Amino acid sequence: MPFDPFLDDLEQRTFRYFWDTANPKNGLVPDRYPNPPFASIAAVGFGLTAYPIGVERGYISRAAARERVLTTLRFFVSAANEHGFFYHFMDMRSGARASDSEVSTVDTALLLAGMIFCQSYFDTQDPHDVEIRRLTDEIYRRVDWTWAQPRAPAVALAWTPEAGFSRGDWRGYNEAMLVYLLALGSPTHAVDQQAWTSWTSTYDQHWGTVYDQTYLSFAPLFGNQYTHVWVDFRGIRDAYMRAHDLDYFENSRRATYTQRRYAIANPRHWRAYGKNVWGMSASDGPGPVREREADARDFMTYAARGVGLGSIVDDGTIAPTAAISSLPFAPEIVLPATLEMYHRFGASIYSVYGFLDAFNASYRSPSGKQPGVADAGWVDPDYVGIDEGPILAMIENYRSDLVWRVMRRSPYLQQGLERAGFTGGWLAQLDDPERPAATGPVPRQSAHR
Numbered sequence: 164m165p166f167d168p169f170l171d172d173l174e175q176r177t178f179r180y181f182w183d184t185a186n187p188k189n190g191l192v193p194d195r196y197p198n199p200p201f202a203s204i205a206a207v208g209f210g211l212t213a214y215p216i217g218v219e220r221g222y223i224s225r226a227a228a229r230e231r232v233l234t235t236l237r238f239f240v241s242a243a244n245e246h247g248f249f250y251h252f253m254d255m256r257s258g259a260r261a262s263d264s265e266v267s268t269v270d271t272a273l274l275l276a277g278m279i280f281c282q283s284y285f286d287t288q289d290p291h292d293v294e295i296r297r298l299t300d301e302i303y304r305r306v307d308w309t310w311a312q313p314r315a316p317a318v319a320l321a322w323t324p325e326a327g328f329s330r331g332d333w334r335g336y337n338e339a340m341l342v343y344l345l346a347l348g349s350p351t352h353a354v355d356q357q358a359w360t361s362w363t364s365t366y367d368q369h370w371g372t373v374y375d376q377t378y379l380s381f382a383p384l385f386g387n388q389y390t391h392v393w394v395d396f397r398g399i400r401d402a403y404m405r406a407h408d409l410d411y412f413e414n415s416r417r418a419t420y421t422q423r424r425y426a427i428a429n430p431r432h433w434r435a436y437g438k439n440v441w442g443m444s445a446s447d448g449p450g451p452v453r454e455r456e457a458d459a460r461d462f463m464t465y466a467a468r469g470v471g472l473g474s475i476v477d478d479g480t481i482a483p484t485a486a487i488s489s490l491p492f493a494p495e496i497v498l499p500a501t502l503e504m505y506h507r508f509g510a511s512i513y514s515v516y517g518f519l520d521a522f523n524a525s526y527r528s529p530s531g532k533q534p535g536v537a538d539a540g541w542v543d544p545d546y547v548g549i550d551e552g553p554i555l556a557m558i559e560n561y562r563s564d565l566v567w568r569v570m571r572r573s574p575y576l577q578q579g580l581e582r583a584g585f586t587g588g589w590l591a592q593l594d595d596p597e598r599p600a601a602t603g604p605v606p607r608q609s610a611h612r
Contacts, residue, residue, distance in 0.1 A: 167498055169505065170558055173487075176517040177555040178217050180546055181210040182231075183516075190235025191255050195545040196516070201252045201261035205270040209552020211235060211277030212392065212566060215284040216559045229291050232281045236298040239274075245322060247306030247352075249274065265321035268311050268333065272342045273549075275303055276393045279345075283572045303575065308346035308354050316357040318342055334365045336379050338389040340411075348579025359583040363403045370407070371472040374424040378409070378417035382469030382476060384485040385444045385553070387415040391491075392556045395567035398588025399580065410588075416492040422485065423496050425470045425477075431460070433479035434540065435524035438496075439503035442485030443468035446521040446550065448478060449541035462526055479525040483518035488553035491561040508539040517554065520547045 184199070185192045185207075192206040193199030214228040242249065242258050248271045252264040282299040285292040311318050317332035318339075333339035343362050346354040369380050381387055390396075396411035404410050426441030450462035461478060468476045469485075486500045505513055512522050519542055526541040559565045570576055571589055580590060 167502065169502060170498075170562070173501070173505075173517050174216075174220065174555060174558045175222060176515065177551050177558075178213050178220070178222055180516040180548070180551045181206075181213040181555075182217060182223065185210055185231070186255050187231070187234065189238040189256075189258060190231060191238070191253060191258065192548050193255060194252065194549075195520075195547045198545055199255060202255045202258075203252060203270070203548055204249050204267070205251075205273040206548025206552065207235060208270075208274040208277035209392075209548060209556070211274075212280050212552065212556050215281065215569070216555060216565060219559075219563070219565055229285060229295065232285070232295055233291060233298075236278065236281075236295060236302065239278075239302055240298050244305075245324075246310040247271075247302070248311065248322070251321075263323075263325075265323050265329070267321050268318055268342050269320070269339050271306065272339070272345050273389065275306070275345055276341060278302060279573050279575060280393060280566060280570055283569045286572075303345075303349070304351045306345075306349065307352040308349055309352050311346075312354060312358075316355055316361045318346060318354065318358065333362065335362050336366055336369050336381050337386040338381075340390040341393070344390070344394065344576065344579035344583060346579075347582040348575040348577075350575070350578075353582070356582050356584075359401070363401070366403055369472055373470060373472055374421045374428070376417040376421045376424070378414045378421075379403075379407075380418065380421070380471040380474075382471030382474045383444045383467040384418060384422060384442065384469060384489060385467075385550075387418040388488045388553050388557065391415060392553055392560070393566055393570045394576065394580070395564070395571060395589060399585045399590050400587055401584045405586075412492065415489065419486075419489040419493045420496065422470055423500070425475075431477060431479070433477075433525045435481070435507075436479075439500045440481060440507070441500060442481055442483065442487075443470065443477060444482045444485035444488075444550070446480060446482035446484070447543040447545065447547065448480045448521060449523050449526040450478070462523065478523070480521050480523040482521045482550065483512070484520070484550035484554050487518070488550075488557045490557050494561060511539045512542055516546050516551065519543050520545055520550055 184196045191202035192210040194203035214231055217223040218225045218228045245266045248266045250260040250264050251267040251270045252261040254261045278299045282296050285295045313319055313328045320329040320331045322328050333342055343359055373380055400410050423441045426436040427438050429436040445467040447465050448463045450464045452462050463478050486497050490497045512519050521543045522539040524540040556566050560567055
């Protein structure tokens with residue numbers, strides 16, 4: 164399918180979210196805008212991924228991108244951390260812990276992925292490029308993944324100084340695949356390979372058929388997208404996927420189709436749902452509120468909505484990021500959905516930084532007025548950084564494979580995938596003597612901080 168010119172506009176607007184709203188003095192990106200209570204380290208990781216995309220698309224110069232990346236890395240190399248892990252939310256100005264947030268393993272992984280992408284992208288001998296690679300090395304190498312394993316071989320979700328480690332551990336299938344790949348790829352504090360076995364040990368609970376699609380399910384679409392922002396899973400498989408004759412890319416394609424088929428079926432009769440208006444993920448919502456009618460329905464606030472095996476969470480809220488961030492998996496259904504949402508609801512959901520985070524065409528206003536046929540109903544006033552990031556990166560992966568191509572050069576990612584048992588595809592080409600050597604940092608030891 165040819166590249167639609169509308170995506171040019173969407174990509175550039177979404178890029179501007181990161182370029183315009185980040186604090187230029189420390190690189191911190193707001194969790195949301197225009198009401199930014201604090202920065203999100205995951206949003207910073209998506210921002211770091213955005214800057215080289217901006218260079219390749221001509222939105223900014225390479226020098227400007229390099230300066231922003233260096234500012235960010237220089238901040239994080241000395242920012243408060245716990246065994247290398249960072250607090251989920253930070254004050255936009257000072258970088259201090261915000262909102263009593265946790266030290267987050269998955270949000271640290273999302274931050275590191277953006278750094279490693281820049282490390283591989285800025286690959287010349289220019290002193291600034293060299294510094295980017297050195298600082299990324301220092302930040303990544305001090306992360307002690309084994310410390311985050313109080314119940315080894317699993318990795319814990321989080322830690323706080325008040326309560327210690329969370330009771331929960333990361334086990335599949337969800338967005339934390341990236342945690343294990345980076346933990347396995349660490350040159351200093353790598354987890355044992357049994358960690359991947361532990362991660363996949365619960366997969367069978369999530370394998371099944373949903374709306375005629377047989378796959379490994381996770382209800383909100385972000386769990387099928389986040390790791391894919393940086394990892395090209397086409398043709399590479401771990402032991403579980405080899406046994407099921409699938410790869411994770413195809414798995415995400417099926418998850419995408421499931422959501423569309425659910426919207427077509429529309430069992431709860433939500434307004435606007437259909438073949439080209441669909442997509443649920445973690446997003447804002449109009450609630451919490453309950454309708455007063457006999458068939459009252461609950462509307463949620465921020466929640467992880469979606470359709471999965473034995474799990475449907477749906478209050479009529481559509482998050483444009485859910486469909487658009489699946490563009491590389493199923494462009495034949497995602498592009499029509501993107502265009503339909505834009506043309507049908509227009510400026511009510513699409514503005515300076517592209518699509519606002521969510522809308523709910525079924526939600527009545529407090530006055531009781533029923534939305535009109537082409538009315539988006541409730542519309543989130545905010546953009547959310549962790550939803551903007553996948554939109555931008557996955558549009559670019561769809562049109563040029565940029566993030567995937569650059570990340571394939573990272574020896575850290577290569578090692579993480581191989582230690583997790585992935586084989587085939589582009590990984591097999593790494594052993595080809597005719598293939599140019601991968602570029603990346605030279606392994607070396609550094610002090611733990």
